Amino acid sequence: MPDIKLSDIEGDELFEIGTSNPETQQTTYKSFVNIPQLQAVDPTGVELEDFEIIIVNGWSYVAFNFDISTVTKIRYEKDDGTLHEVINPTMTGIKFYGHPTSGYTKIKDSSEAAPSGYDLINEHDSISLDDIFAGPIQDNKIIIVKDYLGSAFLPEYNFNGVGNWHNYESMQIKTTEQIILTVTAKRHHRIVNNQIQYGGTTVFGEGWTLVAPPLKYGGMPLEEIFEPFLEDLIICKNYLGAAYLPEWNFNGVGDTVRNQGLQVKIKNNNYHVVDFIENE
DSSP: OEEEEEEESOOOOOEEEEEEEEETEEEEEOOOOOOOOOOOOOOOOOOOEEEEEEEESSEEEEEOOOOOOOOEEEEEOOSSSOOEEEESSOOOEEEEEEEEETTTEEEETTTSSTTOOOOEEEEEEEHHHHTHHHHHHHOOOOOEEOOTOOOOEEGGGGGSSSEOOTTTOEEEEEEEEEEEEEEBBBOOOEEETTTEEEEEEEEEOOOEEEEEESSSSOOOOOOOHHHHGGGEEEEEETOOOEEEEGGGEEEEEOOEEETBOEEEOOOOTEEEEEEEEEEO
């Protein structure tokens, strides 16, 4: 009878469990063994990949089609040909709360208590605008970045009234030239019945918001997105000003576009949580 051995995935022997003697029919066991440390594999099977983000010259609504919480690297080729990299950018925990009549709110300090009457919608990390645009700022290509509240990020004046960028939102950006960023991160995903489901969740708040469809490829019809709460939707616009007006059964926007955000106005003092599912 051969020796019983345990090997790793590459066939390297880890340790000997026991040796059997065919003449005496006895097995000698080793009492103490050392098992080398093995690297755990991501159980979701979702790996890091590179996402190219193209920000057009002038005004645009920019959305990120990756999970911001998983960003490990941001790369930008500067005008002088050198490569600017931000490794493991600054992250800040952020919580989202919803209220049945007061809409939704976000809290940037995870140590703060939940606001009275609000339920937790989601919790994840957000990423610093200073890290996202560090390279383009050195080339003087970022004029202004604004969130849905009108708060501004003005690198020329070293002023950041926006703070961080989170998974639910897009930003309105004005540049002097086209900007291309390469971001290493994971796709939006979740696990349903032990299966990977690509896509994510977006919150549409009451009033005007800038939202980011969490889709790698885009191409989802607006009618499908807003169908569950069509009666609350006043207007949806893209960065070119084209509009979707459900009251008039008019869609001048078409489908969602990769890396492009949407400006949306919702009525009735409410918020809506929408799941975006993307088929492979």
